Amino acid sequence: MALVLSEEQSMLRDSARGLISDKAPVSHLRQLRDSKDPTGFSRDLWKTFAEMGFSGLLVPESFGGSGLGCVEAGVVMEEIGRTLMPSPFLATAVLAASALSRGGSAAQKSEHLPKISDGTLLAALAIDEGAKHRPLRTNMQAVRSGNGFRLNGAKAFVVDGHTADLLIVAARSAGAAGEREGLTLFLVDPNSKGVETERTAMVDSHNAARIIFDNVELNADSVLGEVDQGYRLMEGVLNIGRGAVAAEMVGLSEEVFGRTVDYLKERKQFGKRIGEFQALQHRAAQLYIDIEITRAAVLKALQSLDADVESAGAAVAVAKARAGSTATLAVQEGVQMHGGMGMTDQFDIGFFMKRARVCQELFGDSNFHADQLARLKNY
Incomplete structure (x- = not known):
């Protein structure tokens, strides 16, 4: 395949560039930083993103999205990089949308994907636990409890974690840290009992959070994909x-x-x-x-x-x-x-x-x- 954008992808790039350069220049990030904005991004601008279809780029058409691919998401991300625009696009429209589309049950897709597409649901992927990215070293425990699981542990560097309405959490339901087998992904409501979220200030003035899970009870419907095969x-x-x-x-x-x-x-x-x-x-x-x-x-x-x-x-x-x-x-x-x-x-x-x-x-x-x-x- 030729390493060039198609005409449609170029049009998407021009559309994203026009909006982002106009509404979110670097001065936009500076203003959010200097005002110590508690959200860390503009919800009005995210609403505009959704109205233009950007939040649903990777959401299947059957759930209200555009059903496009990673190249199109990359086109938008490149324009975000030009102005350093703080946005939940990566966490919600790319990571969460991909996780739910690829691993979600019919009920999970129906509940969450339309909300991601219309911009009303923000989500975050909680994977890392230490100072460096080591997904196989996941040690957060998911112990069977009743018909579900109980989560215990902590996550660090959760992008946009403090504003998320939904968390996608990796935990170890079997095996030991370093093993591929035994990992499971869970959908967690950040307002659940035992979830404590702390916004962490990053050097680049973008959003991240540290999240603690203390005996968080989940039912079996919270599992994303297959148990132990995540x-x-x-x-x-x-x-x-x-x-x-x-x-x-x-x-x-x-x-x-x-x-x-x-x-x-x-x-x-x-x-x-x-x-x-x-x-x-x-x-x-x-x-x-x-x-x-x-x-x-x-x-x-x-x-x-x-x-x-x-x-x-x-x-x-x-x-x-x-x-x-x-x-x-x-x-x-x-x-x-x-x-x-x-x-x-x-x-x-x-x-x-x-x-x-x-x-x-x-x-x-x-x-x-x-x-x-x-x-x-x-x-």
């Missing part, structure tokens, strides 16, 4: 999320590159525009090449996910690893080429550096995915 579903959903985050980092990298090139054309030193200095030209050219290669890798991963989620792991690992290293290079070069003022809070480039750092860690950093690729290729 790893396959979880890994597929995580790969979709990884592809989406990689697309966000492409948008972020390209925006930083564009801003930096504009600055090189304007800033004068020793009577010349600094963009005339060959050393900076070489560095800018190298960054441009890096971004374009990463863009191709990310689009390939998204296309692979749409073709077959189960066999897309290698392509996703390449894309997420490359996107992380490219975004890191882009923001480092951007800050350095802007000189001392690039380090000041008054200048927007620092916001991109902080977001790139968080996206690098989200769902596995470059080292994690290099290791994943090596294991998949039996190195």
